[in-house]
Amino acid sequence: MGDRIEFQQGRWIVPDRPIIPFIEGDGTGPDIWRAARRVFDAVVEKVSKGRRRVEWLEVLAGEKAFKATNSWLPEATLDAIRAHRVAIKGPLTTPVGGGIRSLNVALRQLLDLYACIRPVRYFEGVPSPMKQPGKLNVVIFRENIEDVYSGVEYQAGSEQADAVIRFLAERYGAKIRSGSAIGIKPMSKFGTQRLVAKAIQYAIQARCPSVTLVHKGNIMKFTEGGFREWGYEVARQRFGDQTVPEAELGPGKGNGGRVVIKDRITDAMFAQLVLRPDEYSVIAAPNLNGDLLSDAAAAQVGGLGLAPGGNVGDGYAVYEATHGTAPKYAGQDKVNPCSVILSGAMMFEELGWTDVAAAIIRGIEGAIASKRVTYDLARQLPGATEVSTSQFAECIIEHVR
Numbered sequence: 274m275g276d277r278i279e280f281q282q283g284r285w286i287v288p289d290r291p292i293i294p295f296i297e298g299d300g301t302g303p304d305i306w307r308a309a310r311r312v313f314d315a316v317v318e319k320v321s322k323g324r325r326r327v328e329w330l331e332v333l334a335g336e337k338a339f340k341a342t343n344s345w346l347p348e349a350t351l352d353a354i355r356a357h358r359v360a361i362k363g364p365l366t367t368p369v370g371g372g373i374r375s376l377n378v379a380l381r382q383l384l385d386l387y388a389c390i391r392p393v394r395y396f397e398g399v400p401s402p403m404k405q406p407g408k409l410n411v412v413i414f415r416e417n418i419e420d421v422y423s424g425v426e427y428q429a430g431s432e433q434a435d436a437v438i439r440f441l442a443e444r445y446g447a448k449i450r451s452g453s454a455i456g457i458k459p460m461s462k463f464g465t466q467r468l469v470a471k472a473i474q475y476a477i478q479a480r481c482p483s484v485t486l487v488h489k490g491n492i493m494k495f496t497e498g499g500f501r502e503w504g505y506e507v508a509r510q511r512f513g514d515q516t517v518p519e520a521e522l523g524p525g526k527g528n529g530g531r532v533v534i535k536d537r538i539t540d541a542m543f544a545q546l547v548l549r550p551d552e553y554s555v556i557a558a559p560n561l562n563g564d565l566l567s568d569a570a571a572a573q574v575g576g577l578g579l580a581p582g583g584n585v586g587d588g589y590a591v592y593e594a595t596h597g598t599a600p601k602y603a604g605q606d607k608v609n610p611c612s613v614i615l616s617g618a619m620m621f622e623e624l625g626w627t628d629v630a631a632a633i634i635r636g637i638e639g640a641i642a643s644k645r646v647t648y649d650l651a652r653q654l655p656g657a658t659e660v661s662t663s664q665f666a667e668c669i670i671e672h673v674r
Contacts, residue, residue, distance in 0.1 A: 275328030278358045278624070280588035285359075287624045289321075292328045294353045298363020299335045300598025305610040306363045308666035312610075313617050315670045316632050325626070330357065334376055335365040346376055351383055360591045361620055363613055364598045378424060380591055381417045386584035387464065388471045389415040391567040391595065392619065398641045399575035400653030406574045409550035412481075413570065414472035415563025417584060419464045420496075422560045426456035460496040460559060466507040471585070472557040473512050476532045481554040484508075484516075486536040487562050500559050501536050508534045539566075546570055567595070578608070578649050581615035583623065590623060592616040606661040609647040611637060614669070632673045639672025640665060 276288035297306045332350040354360045365376045391413040395406040427434035434455040441447035490498030508516045519535040571580035577596040584591045594613040622630035644657040645668045651659035
């Protein structure tokens, strides 16, 4: 039997045998989870010489949960994650029609996992459309609760949408076409500042040179513009001795070892990641901007199959594969498991098992260098040998040193 992970005074208290809930996932989820669990258990055993071990606790969500409980996201699953604080999951189906509009969004909102953290880096040997993909090495902090993903929207022609249109037109003279669908974009100072603070804290601890606030404040002046202003404000008020605004640098002025706080308009940031990626290290962005940037950046270094992610709050975290369920490949032992494996490495690093995280990375690097890879990489990598999901997991374990 294992023990619960605790969170005290902003720090994780992790026993040698932590209980960690997992959600297998839908579609290819079971295939990649089996491979990932095999890697996690083998690496923890090898690195700790048997002193540490994860006690995995399955909890249900998605199709498996619906079949068993008639609920896409049972309360028992939320209770288990709250009790054990840290969990990991495979990809989940978003139910069509009824039910929760997005299980991923529901988990984030119900557990207040306000920061979606997406590291994007290149693994040597992975096929990429870029000439120098290794120049891109960023960690994206995406606000996870607010913005247009908050779920406050009404169907075109519905009573709710028409009522909102009438209210805005009558009260504030808003010009909105009759019959429009309506979505609300809430962005708060509180939500922005706790996200930006987490990004700055990471940059300071990881010795990253800069944090860049990405926004569309030139057009949406009070929501996205607010994100920019509130971001600079929290940097100044909470981290004034450890940060410096880019505007204060100037000719001949160094940063004095401080983290430089920048801001970029969203569309310009997409171009910058292609043209000058090595000038950026940590990015903080609102929900929609961060979602788009994360996937676009991942495409530059090989795609979502190598893109990990974590949803982190204060004392709670759920790590996840960032790609979809790929149901046409379900049960074929075919797809790349690296997204969930790398998400597990993020989880172990967050919990202080940095030796385990580093060993997982070394194993993946070695497996890719050996060119024994899953189909998505093999079809683009000259001289590669295509292997199954489970075989790729074994190859990763073989290369752990």
